[in-house]
Amino acid sequence: MSVAVPLGESSAAPAVPPDRIGVLLVNLGTPDACDAGSVRVYLREFLSDRRVIEDQGLVWKAILNGIILRVRPARKALDYRKIWNVERNESPLKTITRSQAEKLAADIADHEHVVVDWAMRYGNPSIRARIDALAAQGCNRLLVVPLYPQYSAATSATVCDEVFRVLADMRAQPVLRVSPPYYDDPDYIEALAVSINAHLAALPFQPELIVASFHGMPQKYVDAGDPYREHCVATTEALRKRLGLDASKLLLTFQSRFGNDEWLQPYTDKTIEELAKKGVKRLAVVTPGFAADCLETLEEIAQENAEIFRHHGGEHFSAIPCLNDSDAGMDVIRQLVLRELQGWI
Incomplete structure (x- = not known):
């Protein structure tokens, strides 16, 4: 028609x-x-x-x-x-x-x-x-x-x-x-590894170990079913495998506590303090949970926790930048x- x-x-x-x-x-x-x-x-x-x-x-x-x-x-x-x-x-x-x-x-x-x-x-x-x-x-x-x-x-x-x-x-x-x-995407893990290795290669010192610090969370949230800790563990384990490091050389910690509740442990600041007290002199910290540098990485880690480390006997501290807008x-x-x-x- x-x-x-x-x-x-x-x-x-x-x-x-x-x-x-x-x-x-x-x-x-x-x-x-x-x-x-x-x-x-x-x-x-x-x-x-x-x-x-x-x-x-x-x-x-x-x-x-x-x-x-x-x-x-x-x-x-x-x-x-x-x-x-x-x-x-x-x-x-x-x-x-x-x-x-x-x-x-x-x-x-x-x-x-x-x-x-x-x-x-x-x-x-x-x-x-x-x-x-x-x-x-x-x-x-x-x-x-x-x-x-x-x-x-x-x-x-x-x-x-x-x-x-x-x-x-x-x-x-x-x-x-x-x-x-x-959290376990191969492209993400590879990018983290490349970024970490490039940063370490440019340092004037060789860290004795690396701390992988993730943002904290109240323990009760995980107990109620939040998968966050599980994801952080998976990221850290994949990164250890890619970098060829065991758990003693790439530690998993949690930062940024708030309030009086128990939060995910081990705590970043307490871990860094203990490492310095035990004689660790050279330390690097990476923050794989942050896609961009922010207050928690640039001030809390690179300044606050660096001061904690040096105050308790550490000598060389480096905060590894987030992936940010890098290639x-x-x-x-x-x-x-x-x-x-x-x-x-």
Whole structure:
């Protein structure tokens, strides 16, 4: 059956633009400035998340508002000032995450219908703002990439929580994919090994051993079923195998305790103190759980724990940089993204 076309009108169907795909890299977050007020805003959002502090009852709210948010912001602001990117007036985490997104966009530029952006779970740019921006650019498919190699409810899951909240308010929702944790991915392990070996080769000393320090977590969260410790162990064991080191030469520890609960052990600071007391003079620390250097690596490890080591008799200490936006680090992100985009590109 043919359909008559009115004189002067084309019979060709209107051009339909190809689907656009948004790729959103997400990291933890950062204050907007290194002053107490900005840190207070950031900490309030972070510590009010039920994934981070599961018991958000009246006692916790009293502690948070009556003590923590009165005392901690000024102290943490001083720590942020030690590592702040003064030129850009932002934290290194923001600088690095932006660069990761820009380099990824360049790496996959041949896929013209893919738009790469980045966000922070807490602080700015927010997940909501960047999803809205991707939607405004016509992205009706969305790949969210939590930049956490090891899964935990307090990191990966809370990214998903926020993404779901944003999508719940959208009438025209994009199709959604979320990349999985990559704690034992061969590309990730290889990148870590290459990075570690390159850093050690450039040092003026040879470390007696390496400490692999991961962000801590309350023990009760793992007892309740969080797989985070299991993932950290798997990363460390794979890295030991790749580097040819046994458990006495590549130690697994956990940093950044908060509050009075028991956290995952062994603790990084206590381990480093004991190593120095036992006569270890040369030490390197790697932080495989962080995709980008931040307060916990640049201040807590490279400065605070370095001082602990030297104070108790250690002499030479080196913090190995995160993968960041290095060639090896970008290889990991690119391969992860391209794998998760299969069927879409």
